[in-house]
Amino acid sequence: MNQDPSKRPAVVITGISGNLGRALAKVLHKHERIIGIDRRPFVGRPKDIEMHQLDLRKKKAEDVFRKNDIRAVIHMGIMHDPRMSEEEHHSFNVVGTTRLLEYCARYKVPKVVVLSSANVYGPSPDNSNFLTEDAPLMAASRFSGVRDLIEVDMLAHGFFWKHPHIQTVILRPVHIVGPTIKNAPSNYLRLNRPWVLAGFDPMVQLIHVDDVARAMVEAALRPEPKGVYNVVGPGEVPLSSIHRELGHSAIPVPHPVARPLLGLLFKYRLANFPPPELDHIQFLCNVDGSRWRKDVDWTPRFSMRDTIRSVIGE
Amino acid sequence: MLEQLSDKVKQELREWTERMVGPERKERLQALARTGNEYGVDPFGFNLDYSLSALAPFFWLYRNYHRVETFGVEKVPKGRVLLISNHSGQLPMDGAMIGVALLLEADPPRAIRSMVEKWVPSLPYVSTFMARVGQIVGTPENCRRLLESDEAILVFPEGVRGLGKLWPQRYQLQDFGLGFMRLALETDTPIVPIAVVGAEEQSPALVDVKPMAKLLGFPSFPLTVTGLPLPLPTKYRIYFGDPLHFTGRADDEDSELDKKVRTVKTAIQGMLNQGLKERQGVFW
Numbered sequence: 001m002n003q004d005p006s007k008r009p010a011v012v013i014t015g016i017s018g019n020l021g022r023a024l025a026k027v028l029h030k031h032e033r034i035i036g037i038d039r040r041p042f043v044g045r046p047k048d049i050e051m052h053q054l055d056l057r058k059k060k061a062e063d064v065f066r067k068n069d070i071r072a073v074i075h076m077g078i079m080h081d082p083r084m085s086e087e088e089h090h091s092f093n094v095v096g097t098t099r100l101l102e103y104c105a106r107y108k109v110p111k112v113v114v115l116s117s118a119n120v121y122g123p124s125p126d127n128s129n130f131l132t133e134d135a136p137l138m139a140a141s142r143f144s145g146v147r148d149l150i151e152v153d154m155l156a157h158g159f160f161w162k163h164p165h166i167q168t169v170i171l172r173p174v175h176i177v178g179p180t181i182k183n184a185p186s187n188y189l190r191l192n193r194p195w196v197l198a199g200f201d202p203m204v205q206l207i208h209v210d211d212v213a214r215a216m217v218e219a220a221l222r223p224e225p226k227g228v229y230n231v232v233g234p235g236e237v238p239l240s241s242i243h244r245e246l247g248h249s250a251i252p253v254p255h256p257v258a259r260p261l262l263g264l265l266f267k268y269r270l271a272n273f274p275p276p277e278l279d280h281i282q283f284l285c286n287v288d289g290s291r292w293r294k295d296v297d298w299t300p301r302f303s304m305r306d307t308i309r310s311v312i313g314e
Numbered sequence: 315m316l317e318q319l320s321d322k323v324k325q326e327l328r329e330w331t332e333r334m335v336g337p338e339r340k341e342r343l344q345a346l347a348r349t350g351n352e353y354g355v356d357p358f359g360f361n362l363d364y365s366l367s368a369l370a371p372f373f374w375l376y377r378n379y380h381r382v383e384t385f386g387v388e389k390v391p392k393g394r395v396l397l398i399s400n401h402s403g404q405l406p407m408d409g410a411m412i413g414v415a416l417l418l419e420a421d422p423p424r425a426i427r428s429m430v431e432k433w434v435p436s437l438p439y440v441s442t443f444m445a446r447v448g449q450i451v452g453t454p455e456n457c458r459r460l461l462e463s464d465e466a467i468l469v470f471p472e473g474v475r476g477l478g479k480l481w482p483q484r485y486q487l488q489d490f491g492l493g494f495m496r497l498a499l500e501t502d503t504p505i506v507p508i509a510v511v512g513a514e515e516q517s518p519a520l521v522d523v524k525p526m527a528k529l530l531g532f533p534s535f536p537l538t539v540t541g542l543p544l545p546l547p548t549k550y551r552i553y554f555g556d557p558l559h560f561t562g563r564a565d566d567e568d569s570e571l572d573k574k575v576r577t578v579k580t581a582i583q584g585m586l587n588q589g590l591k592e593r594q595g596v597f598w
Contacts, residue, residue: 125451128459129358129450200442203355235351235357238361241353254438284435304353
């Protein structure tokens with residue numbers, strides 16, 4: 001094979017500059033040619049990763065597809081920022097995903113992996129203990145801020161049906177945690193005196209960021225996975241056990257008080273969690289990961305204890 | 315501070331349980347810890363350690379307050395089974411007593427699951443207690459999953475219609491839901507009918523204050539003789555019937571399922587009538 005290594009089929013990763021994107025790039029770049037797309041600069045980028053600092057909504061993004069032979073796209077350029085205006089949030093996530101999927105169809109990318117989240121089902125008191133992939137995506141009924149995340153998931157789902165020749169994989173991992181991850185669950189678990197809702201102690205599922213990165217690699221490179229998958233880490237554990245493991249002394253707040261109080265704190269920027277996030281520490285939103293486990297022979301590398309402790313960098 | 319206190323209370327309760335059940339049963343109960351992970355819980359949140367402490371007051375009620383007598387507990391087969399019982403008493407003490415009966419009298423002891431109302435997870439403390447002692451929200455998916463892993467599930471097909479029964483309706487079975495029969499057919503699960511005699515007199519209620527129930531988000535708000543729906547020390551008799559096996563299509567017409575459900579209902583009503591005839595009084 002005298003092929004020019006810079007011309008072999010590439011894996012395109014959107015949102016590569018985030019913490020999860022960097023974890024993924026680190027796992028993948030030794031075996032695959034990677035092209036990254038992100039609005040943000042990629043700090044500490046390995047030299048063999050080609051980087052395009054641009055917005056998916058811009059015409060220029062299409063050039064990446066026109067000029068390269070692409071074997072797979074991993075789309076995780078999805079923003080979750082409760083402080084961003086809803087309009088911008090929605091446009092970036094939904095329009096960005098729509099454009100990306102158009103390019104994938106136009107340039108016949110054989111594999112498309114979209115990173116969604118188990119949060120699309122939404123925590124609720126009448127949830128079953130383990131939601132399967134066909135459960136309705138109810139998250140927006142209690143938390144309108146996640147509407148575009150559901151839309152992204154459904155766009156990918158529609159794409160899966162419309163393009164049977166393209167292998168589309170939608171991954172819905174449980175709460176992602178890790179030493180560098182700055183999403184709501186990791187930030188919450190880093191608080192020394194976190195709130196809990198008095199009398200509520202739901203079972204929760206966490207997954208280590210490196211396990212999610214591995215799952216995305218499996219989804220992108222293996223031929224079997226197709227369709228929607230819940231991705232579960234080492235299992236489920238009561239919220240109180242996590243706080244105990246991390247040595248936190250949680251503050252029990254009665255739930256009727258917690259919502260308005262957090263609303264005020266959020267408004268005056270004294271807290272960074274919008275009140276509907278409280279549902280996650282009150283009700284169940286656990287998923288059944290058996291389909292993924294079976295189809296790709298999946299086992300997480302990180303134990304429950306290691307996954308929990310990873311939020312404090314251990 | 316609070317944690318130390320709760321650990322101490324837990325320890326005391328645990329010792330109380332151990333005194334009540336005796337050393338031999340204690341060993342056998344300990345053997346129930348099967349699917350727990352490194353944090354002592356199973357995937358549904360059941361925690362044996364917590365349960366053996368938290369259930370101490372229920373063991374006491376079982377032995378000394380309701381003085382439960384069981385008949386035919388050996389009829390409950392191994393493996394997956396649906397336990398179908400009448401429901402009453404304003405507070406679901408009948409469920410607790412059936413659960414305790416299978417822990418204390420069954421051989422080997424069996425930790426059953428019951429399907430609780432969908433509003434339970436929205437109640438503070440109650441939701442946590444229920445989950446740790448192995449109780450699950452009554453969705454068909456939960457039930458199917460547990461039956462497929464060969465668990466024993468307690469279902470009250472009367473639901474809140476039974477629980478909130480008023481005094482004149484005691485021992486008259488209310489409408490049965492059909493869901494349990496669908497699941498039994500789908501998962502090929504035997505059904506054991508159960509009759510609980512004694513619970514229906516524990517909190518006599520004469521009226522259901524519906525506006526109050528609506529205000530509080532409760533399924534009913536009964537006004538009882540005791541004011542609060544606290545149970546009186548009625549004597550419980552729990553009858554287990556022979557397992558019933560049904561065959562047929564799970565997605566059959568409601569009328570077909572209803573015929574099968576009526577067989578179960580008749581079996582329960584029969585045992586109820588028998589039990590009522592046999593007993594000498596409500597309190598002894």
